[in-house]
Amino acid sequence: MSRKGTVKKAVLAYSGGLDTSIILKWLVEEYGCEVIAFSADLGQGEELDHIPEKAKKTGASKCFIEDLREEFIRDFVFPMFRANAIYEGRYFLGTSIARPLIAKKQMEIAKAEGADAVSHGATGKGNDQVRFELAYYHFDPAIRVIAPWREWDMNSRTALEEYAKKHGIPVPTSKKFPWSSDRNLLHISFEGDILENPWSEAPEEMYALTKRPEDAPDTAEYVEIEFKNGDAVAVNGEKLSPALLLAKLNVLGGKHGIGRVDLMENRYVGMKSRGVYETPGGTILEEAHRAVESITMDREVMHLRDSLMPRYAEMIYNGYWFAPERLVMQTLIDATQKTVNGIARIKLYKGHCRVVGRQSATDSLFNVDFATFEADQVYNQADAEGFIKLNALRMRIAAIQRAKK
Template sequence: MAQSAVKKVVLAYSGGLDTSVILKWLQEEYGCEVVTFTADIGQGEELEPARAKAEAAGVKEIYIDDLREEFVRDFVYPMFRANAVYEGEYLLGTSIARPLIAKRLIEIAAETGADAISHGATGKGNDQVRFELGAYALNPEIKIIAPWREWDLLSREKLMAYAAKHGIGVEQKREGNKSPYSMDANLLHISYEGYDLEDPWTQPGDAMWRWSVSPEQAPDQATEIELTFERGDITAIDGKAMSPAEVLAELNRIGGANGIGRADIVENRYVGMKSRGCYETPGGTIMLKAHRAIESLTLDREAAHLKDELMPRYASLVYNGYWFAPERRMLQAAIDESQQVVNGVVRLKLYKGNVSVLGRRSETNSLFDESIATFEEDAGAYDQTDATGFIRLNSLRLRVAGRKRG
């Protein structure tokens, strides 16, 4: 990219080593004005220090936005209506946060008159794809600067040397908070990659996990909760109405205390390589189990089966960064239509890493008819002799083929 073509850039900025170096590098290499954007999506860290660091670097326009409610309401909840799971295990915690950040980067670029955005994703990962596909979908003319694909600062040692040379303060974590892992957190999950996890045979140490106790150390007494659903979304816990972000935060707390939500996965990245990562998604694990339970009671059989057929495609779209693509929007419209009847209450038991369904009810939308399903006499609600013709018709092609083989 012609560096002279960029006058102002919006940087997705955390205030950590990578983005602090990127901020200075953009000023030096592109000679442009930098706007910083820091998103609070529930990572549980104090974000105001990022403001002080940006100010010290000469940044005049600094955005620190609380996006927690928008994140859960407009991104996490729609995804969970689809029961989305990537490759059978990954609840897409990092994937679903990227389109929101891309959206806000583009909005801030428009507000500030910036002609470019920048991010700290590396050239090996999925996040670069997610950020940039989202950005281009929302503003096809935006310029994107991805320093990791341009510079030669490809190690922590080189980044530290650059920071020292340019007087960039890098805060050292307190001894008790040090972690060798590359970590990413938001209200839906926390992920761990790198260090000894790069060997898929190596078991992560128990000290690595931040949000959950091990199932062995979880309480011996089970925890029971009731979740209220309206149109496929959880609106209350134990009868107490909560906002989407409050629901997820509380389920994280309860689930983590019961050892729920740990996953150790080798996944296929969109860029072509396999990657091993560990994830804690206590609230999401509970949400998925409960959502499928209320759907089992309220969704028509064929609608439910069609949703299950579409889900892997939907999950791949989210994982690969196509949140704003027309095919994801089309699938979402169908999924959301199906959720109009997904109303009711699910009762769950949380115990030592497990989530069990104890009951489910829907006063208005249950399709369960006890008079038909009963194993006792049904007073003519279901004529069992009808099954004879049903079976003969469905077996016709099998009988014809059997005669040919005979």
């Protein structure tokens, strides 16, 4: 038995970077357990190269790489976008929405492999520890969770590098970029280093998915996105799977410098932190989705759904994807999307995307006979007088009472 207690087998959420490589070795050394490495392919591309080789060299008994791209967009990103969920008015929740899926698959592997523990590389200061662990306990309330950053005494980059050298873990001699990043099909995020000064502009070399808007094409580009029941199904008439569709929008948005956000956000654990995000495809998708909603959704249904959006976004940010209140709210949101069928036309130009057209052959609530500024035979404008007087009644009564004083 190790001094940390009895753990026979642990599944580690493994990125292949220095931190999780150290965690892998640390688990073997400190817990004396078998460690299975797991990496989720969410669209981070070349970052997954050589993962199995690195994991096994560091002590993993097995390494799983799961292609979760379609599931990620279909079952996590698209349901979130039906709500137009944006945290604190700016953040498209790209990292937040990925964590419950990673945890779900990690727990599936733990069950299949007979593991009695799971582990992650999230720090004790951030949101990810909450997101991972709430999901773990949803699937197995008795699972042992090992969070090394909350246990070990390595609290600096130097300490990590010394541990790595001691155990033969390769340490980069020079790091091309000093900030940390997290990438998937929905976005890429950046934190740390120069970004910890909220007055300093993010350096241009940081951006990975988008052109500098000033360098984007001088000619605008138009894109048409078709929706069915609130989900995007085609771009410029081409039917695409969820992951391929978002990947295509990422290319279009990146070309035109769309989707850059620099914000100070409120972490769930209580502190403010600065993040820089690139969400090119998601920015276009949200604009297009709202455009189709604007012509197909009933006013009061839309306003009710919009009133729930801040709470819904907060639940995702804080890690409550599998919580009963999120599931109940999702049922209502999905019901609002049954009529969201149509096409949006979006104009892309130098960092901006805006709707310039929308149509729905089956569910449009726009009727030119009622809305026209020209002569019509269906709307009696004189009826508005009574409507206004009835709605003004409480204000008229208040005015009468003030006049008596």
